[in-house]
Amino acid sequence: MKVITYYGYTDGSGEYYIVIDAEKCNSCGECISACPQEALQMEDMFIDLEDKPVAAVTEDHRKKIRYTCSPCKPEENSMPCIKSCKKNAISCIWKPL
Amino acid sequence: MTNNNEKTEYWRWLEYKKVMPNKDWKKAKIITAGVDVGSVGSKAVIMLDGEIYAWSVMRTGSNSSDSAKKALGWAMEDTGLTLEDFHYIVGTGYGRVNVPMANRAITEIACHAKGANYIWGPTVRTVLDVGGQDVKAIKIDENGKVVSFLMNDKCAAGTGRGMEVIADLLKIPIEDVGKESLRVNEEPEPVSSTCVVFAKTEAVGLLRKGWTKEKVIAAYVRAMAIRMSDLIEKVGCEKDFVITGGQSKNIGIVKRVENILGVKRLPVPNLKETGLDPVSAGAIGAALFAKALYEKSLKQ
Numbered sequence: 001m002k003v004i005t006y007y008g009y010t011d012g013s014g015e016y017y018i019v020i021d022a023e024k025c026n027s028c029g030e031c032i033s034a035c036p037q038e039a040l041q042m043e044d045m046f047i048d049l050e051d052k053p054v055a056a057v058t059e060d061h062r063k064k065i066r067y068t069c070s071p072c073k074p075e076e077n078s079m080p081c082i083k084s085c086k087k088n089a090i091s092c093i094w095k096p097l
Numbered sequence: 098m099t100n101n102n103e104k105t106e107y108w109r110w111l112e113y114k115k116v117m118p119n120k121d122w123k124k125a126k127i128i129t130a131g132v133d134v135g136s137v138g139s140k141a142v143i144m145l146d147g148e149i150y151a152w153s154v155m156r157t158g159s160n161s162s163d164s165a166k167k168a169l170g171w172a173m174e175d176t177g178l179t180l181e182d183f184h185y186i187v188g189t190g191y192g193r194v195n196v197p198m199a200n201r202a203i204t205e206i207a208c209h210a211k212g213a214n215y216i217w218g219p220t221v222r223t224v225l226d227v228g229g230q231d232v233k234a235i236k237i238d239e240n241g242k243v244v245s246f247l248m249n250d251k252c253a254a255g256t257g258r259g260m261e262v263i264a265d266l267l268k269i270p271i272e273d274v275g276k277e278s279l280r281v282n283e284e285p286e287p288v289s290s291t292c293v294v295f296a297k298t299e300a301v302g303l304l305r306k307g308w309t310k311e312k313v314i315a316a317y318v319r320a321m322a323i324r325m326s327d328l329i330e331k332v333g334c335e336k337d338f339v340i341t342g343g344q345s346k347n348i349g350i351v352k353r354v355e356n357i358l359g360v361k362r363l364p365v366p367n368l369k370e371t372g373l374d375p376v377s378a379g380a381i382g383a384a385l386f387a388k389a390l391y392e393k394s395l396k397q
């Protein structure tokens with residue numbers, strides 16, 4: 001079953017989200033080492049009474065993701081996190097106004 | 098000020114607790130509790146074999162672990178229960194790692210989903226949870242499992258904390274904010290700020306311009322309802338739709354979100370008779386997980 005988490009926000013300047021699919025994520029940690037901003041970490045998600053480690057955006061960066069991620073040029077969809085994930089578990093929504 | 102008895106803490110909301118009179122914990126096989134320590138409110142729910150027995154809702158103090166102890170202690174009051182009688186306790190919420198008597202902590206997203214499924218049944222698909230400091234949109238399946246979720250904790254304006262600030266500013270008791278916000282003939286332009294500090298400044302400016310209190314509160318509540326609806330639309334609003342958390346009682350928020358989304362939320366169950374309190378959805382879910390985890394530990 002899919003468990004999709006949207007990290008980020010919509011504000012006056014647009015929509016900015018990193019989206020992680022916990023079902024696809026195999027906890028390999030590749031994206032965490034690939035991220036130049038140290039914006040990602042493993043977090044336990046409670047699924048079917050078990051804890052599954054899943055990649056997540058750190059709490060700090062969730063609130064300023066527009067600034068954290070913009071050097072990776074999310075408009076072009078070739079960010080290090082997405083490219084490093086062999087499971088296609090990461091995607092993004094990036095719509096600056 | 099001429100009247101010394103005048104209410105000054107407009108933000109202060111009512112705390113409450115209840116024990117079900119016709120239930121006896123001594124006959125229960127499994128006694129569990131869920132304790133949800135939020136940024137504004139702490140909620141405790143005690144369950145006997147997966148049914149609500151006692152609960153409490155109180156303000157979170159400056160210390161999470163004290164708040165957890167107080168909330169559960171208050172729910173246990175007059176029952177004769179002691180902490181040793183519990184088979185399993187789950188902590189959740191913002192302060193979940195600081196629930197000292199808990200056997201384990203579970204994220205509030207999973208607990209809210211489970212709680213909403215328990216309160217309203219298997220038809221619930223979309224949950225809007227408005228807490229003290231964040232707003233969450235959660236999609237769930239018929240078993241109350243999380244399918245997707247989106248959390249916005251960037252600005253506190255549309256949350257419990259923001260409402261407290263605006264209630265104080267306008268001198269409207271917090272429980273009347275929603276009702277007062279509906280006393281306008283026409284919806285004003287929403288305030289433009291989504292940050293609680295700026296929204297407050299904007300509200301002060303509107304009062305100076307001669308806007309009535311109702312109009313200012315309507316502009317504020319409307320702005321927050323629009324933001325919440327945006328969040329829901331991002332994950333997609335599938336029926337049935339419900340609202341949990343402290344702001345589920347704010348009729349001004351509820352009516353506006355319903356209007357914007359074009360969907361009615363499921364009505365709130367009869368709290369006094371059932372204990373099915375949308376404010377306690379997280380604690381209810383935590384108490385249910387506590388039972389499931391205890392049963393699982395027996396099998397192992």
Ligand code: SF4
Pocket residue numbers: 020024025026027028029030031032054055084085086087088089090
């Ligand atoms: S690279 Fe992909 S699969 Fe590996 S931890 Fe990150 S999201 Fe999960």
Ligand code: SF4
Pocket residue numbers: 018034035036037038039040068069072074079080081082
């Ligand atoms: S876009 Fe860049 S900064 Fe943002 S999470 Fe991915 S790798 Fe890290």
